[in-house]
Amino acid sequence: MSLSIIILAAGQGTRMYSDKPKVLHTLAGRPLLTHVYHTAAALSNREIHIVYGHGGEQVPEASREFHASWVKQEEQLGTGHAVQQVFPNLPDVDNILILYGDVPLITEQTLEVLVDAASESGFSLLTTYLDNPRGYGRIIRDDKEKITAIVEEKDASEDQRKICEVNTGFMVVNGKKLKEWVNALKNENKQNEYYLTDIVELAVKDGVNVTSVIADSPIEVQGINTRSQLCEAERYFQLVQAHHLMNNGVGLMDPGRFDLRGELEIGRDNEIDINVVIEGRVKLGNNVTIGSNCHIKDTIIADNVHVLPNTMIDNAVIGNGCRIGPFARIRPDTSLSEDVHVGNFVELKKTDVGKGSKVNHLSYLGDSHVGSGTNIGAGTITCNYDGVNKHQTIIGDDVFVGSDVQLIAPVKVNNGATIAAGTTVTKDVAENALAISRADQKAIPKWKRPTKK
Ligand code: UD1
Ligand code: CA
Numbered sequence: 001m002s003l004s005i006i007i008l009a010a011g012q013g014t015r016m017y018s019d020k021p022k023v024l025h026t027l028a029g030r031p032l033l034t035h036v037y038h039t040a041a042a043l044s045n046r047e048i049h050i051v052y053g054h055g056g057e058q059v060p061e062a063s064r065e066f067h068a069s070w071v072k073q074e075e076q077l078g079t080g081h082a083v084q085q086v087f088p089n090l091p092d093v094d095n096i097l098i099l100y101g102d103v104p105l106i107t108e109q110t111l112e113v114l115v116d117a118a119s120e121s122g123f124s125l126l127t128t129y130l131d132n133p134r135g136y137g138r139i140i141r142d143d144k145e146k147i148t149a150i151v152e153e154k155d156a157s158e159d160q161r162k163i164c165e166v167n168t169g170f171m172v173v174n175g176k177k178l179k180e181w182v183n184a185l186k187n188e189n190k191q192n193e194y195y196l197t198d199i200v201e202l203a204v205k206d207g208v209n210v211t212s213v214i215a216d217s218p219i220e221v222q223g224i225n226t227r228s229q230l231c232e233a234e235r236y237f238q239l240v241q242a243h244h245l246m247n248n249g250v251g252l253m254d255p256g257r258f259d260l261r262g263e264l265e266i267g268r269d270n271e272i273d274i275n276v277v278i279e280g281r282v283k284l285g286n287n288v289t290i291g292s293n294c295h296i297k298d299t300i301i302a303d304n305v306h307v308l309p310n311t312m313i314d315n316a317v318i319g320n321g322c323r324i325g326p327f328a329r330i331r332p333d334t335s336l337s338e339d340v341h342v343g344n345f346v347e348l349k350k351t352d353v354g355k356g357s358k359v360n361h362l363s364y365l366g367d368s369h370v371g372s373g374t375n376i377g378a379g380t381i382t383c384n385y386d387g388v389n390k391h392q393t394i395i396g397d398d399v400f401v402g403s404d405v406q407l408i409a410p411v412k413v414n415n416g417a418t419i420a421a422g423t424t425v426t427k428d429v430a431e432n433a434l435a436i437s438r439a440d441q442k443a444i445p446k447w448k449r450p451t452k453k
Helices: 032-043 058-062 079-084 108-121 175-183 196-205 227-247
Strands: 003-009 048-052 068-072 095-100 123-129 138-141 147-151 165-174 211-214 258-265 276-284 295-297 312-314 316-318 334-336 341-344 347-353 358-361 364-370 381-383 393-395 406-408 411-413
Touching (some): 032 048, 032 095, 079 196, 095 108, 108 123, 108 165, 108 211, 175 196, 312 316
Parallel strands (some): 316 334, 364 393, 381 406
Antiparallel strands (some): 095 165, 123 165
16 A cells, blocks of 8 residues: 655744744754655655645745645644645545654654554554653553543543653554544644544544554654754764764764764774764765864865864865864865865865965965965965955965965966065966065164153
């Protein structure tokens, strides 16, 4: 039997105290809804129906890459009402899996078990046991342990509130029956909502044996309602990722102080110190070490590279044997060839640096090209911006740039040239020439320092 999937994502998320729709808050750098969507997409090749509402078009607009059918629930009248909005698009023949957009850690494996459990009975429910079941719908069973109903916390009696088996919200129901039962829902309860959970009682009345699957990891079915819960889910997710990386050979100094917000492709013998954040798509070669407090985003790093502490790299390509940092900032569209050294307080933007060249201290190179074997002295700055346009600086191979040099772009320094310290380069420099621009030094002998009056 085919499987159609509905993701409910219309709710407001009042307890986040945020103007952003709850499902767009991020876990490991991606919206909550994106996590659920990807899990859903892995389970079924049928269209995925997403019910949205609160926050309006922001949710579909932020999720353009999904292949989904979006259904707007104009007013949030309850989970049953939300499911009902999808009916015109739902085939009767399918089993329907219902997911929540604010429960991001649910796994494909658990859902597969749930889907299997519904293949016979036509109705399966994912439940879990919580030490503190507050806020959840409680699972009511008869003396033969058969499920008879779900009672919401607000409608539950004192005895019912003591039940620790709770509704996770995930269920698989036969499509035709789902429509019948949901269309029969009433909103006569404390919240005046159409509760999807009330279909359990209707199914039992129709003689259906509602089967349950018990999720053994409560965090997997934890809904995100508050920022604390979001943070709990984040830490859990990060630890899972960290241990996965360690199990594949990455040396993490502390899995509790490592954050991966995207995808990390690893090599052998990668060592990562504490408080490192990896974002987007990052690829590491072999024998790469990353020092503490580094932030690396959308970057490819080759073998034997050492990134020293407090370095930021964004959208760059780093060649074999490079050494970067501490305190370096590599900005987008930068590429370093082999054995390049970039030192402290150096900023590179849209710059490529050739083999073996060094930019070791306090420099800014933007929109530039540096050849191989070149040394850039401390405090060198490419003046690439004239207030309106950006201009290129080209520095050849085997060039020596002394300290405190300004290169007024567009300008070209040819191979083998030397630039004396303190020079402001305004004209191209010929091959093997020395460029020097320096005011003559004066000396006033026996200079008396001013004294305080
Ligand atoms: C729901 C269940 C409860 C379960 C809990 C698990 C019902 C009536 N109750 O309660 O048994 O223990 O989830 O987390 O189903 N939504 C809509 N439209 C609406 C209302 C909700 O799309 O009109 C969406 C929300 O965005 C959310 C999900 O449905 O993703 C659950 O809604 P929420 O209001 O959080 O339900 P709970 O009260 O937590
Ligand atoms: Ca909830």
